[in-house]
Amino acid sequence: MAATTHPAAHPPSRRGLSARAKENIAGWLFVAPVVIILGLFMLLPILMALWVSFTDWNGQGSPFKSTVPMAGLDNYTKLFTDEGLARQDFMTSLRNNFYYVVIVVPAQTVLALGLAIVVNSRVLKGKTFFRGAFFFPSVTSSVAISVVFLFIFANSGAVNGLLGLFGIEGPQWFSDARGTLHLLLSAVGLWDIDNPPAALLSGGPFGLSWWEWLSGPSVGMMTIIILVIWTSSGTFMLMFLAALQDIPASLSEAAMIDGADRKRVFRHVTLPMLKPTLFLVLTLGMIATWMVFDQVYVMSQGNPAKTTLTPAYLSYRTAFRNFEYGPGTAISFVLFAIIVIMTLAQRWIMRDRGAPGRSRAAAAQREV
Template identity: 80%
Template structure:
């Protein structure tokens, strides 16, 4: 009597399926502790905060009790549509943070890459010392460095004293709310900062005039920018340095043999190989700059004239000082959306276009 056709194959298939099922169960058992921890301490608090952003909870009692007023999306609408001080403060913080990101991210990326190239040079003596020196500000407490900068940029501090030696009367750094773009236009004689054009002051989007949107970072914010660029470049330098050391030396030597100079080798050989690290640095830098809080909290607390106010600090101030936890949490979720959108835009801009299949291109073996 013969076995039915396909019987042994079916049995082997069942054994493979059962083995795969056991591996899947074993995998889930291994990752279950991490999933539970992340769910309890990250996902669940996020969902709870999302609920708070839809209410007018004032911090008294539980936000999930029956007496807490539910307002839906009103907290979000106030930030964009209603003529109120809340919207003006939020848009002011967005403007300040936009200029902050626009300057800090490119500056710290270029500085970190330049330092990494210098430290990676085989001709540089004492490379270990310079690596430690460049990286030291990144591991130092940001609060401690912020306090040092407060003393350095005080009206009678070291920076003002150094400028006085050259006959330059420096500004009152942390008390100067003037926009640097306004000052530049005034220095060029294009616009009078004290009497701006009426076309720029009469109207503008989201409760701010065009003159306010085009102010540039204030002098006080510029001081914070210098601090952040100096303290964060060391960390990104190590990332670039690791990527540079992973590039085969033979590639650079081959480009030199082909007649390429230092700049051509860096542009056409080194820089394309650094694209994944560049994407990582830009993404981490964008996220960190939109979340800036501790330097603002220590050095200015949003002053002068709210020119150093950022969304992260405004969220903290609204929730924990004004006890408006609903609007404060709504600000944090809007900030979260901004960060996610910018990260996706950077991913699209820096994507590897060569890896995308072109229309009409045959990818099967033997038909390319």
């Protein structure tokens, strides 16, 4: 009697492998145009810029000629270890941008979520009008809005004129280099700006004193912060609005039937369901704030006294004004590394710590 064998024991036929190979080839042919375009106009320029960051290219001729002097890692070490103006300017820009990120990202996120809740309310009339009004600043040219803010916050502008009606002398917004944290602490009598504590005048990291690190954003930087919060909240409002409308109404109704008030429903039902959108908003906001350039270029160009200087503007100024393309490009890659590290850290902080496979809806119901 002939022995029978299971079909799975036979190796796959050449015909099956050939069909799968044809599918793979067809797939690569479909994506090849996009891969080629991204490679030519994104990956290749990035690699070329990375090469420039290791050179002392001055912008004349090709940076890939053998006559271009190589700097190696000097363009990077000057930013962190070498005593000099390059490190001082870079650390000053990091300090300014740090305060900018710390204030803008939470403020625009909270404002966007609040606006989304307002325009998603069932009792609000004219929702379309308010949605358009809140979103309009986000689609307006940042350059145009920056110019308008220059007039509004000028020494004789509308803001100082309004403060003058109440007998308050308005600040010199774009010429006052003092930090707002110094001003607030001085106003409550904790210390004197003109006579800072001797212990804070030295010993700070990366060539800046603790007094400089703890100055807070300048008055000019606060103006830019107000502008960005106002213009960016509309875009994030739409993201939160879409997420709110995607939450099943049955969850909130079930929680309220179980005795939860509106605050508990928002905390234990709405917020957990908004976590993916919240992560997206925080990530996009952090990336945008570390890359701020337009407003600084139009409104202050790093002044007064470099208190509005940011890494992105410093990279532009170093490369295209001082014609030091190697150090300018190195600053941009350090900024890229900072953004990647902070994004990964944020992803780790906001990761799901619950049991694997448990849905957010089920977790929300258990919380309530």
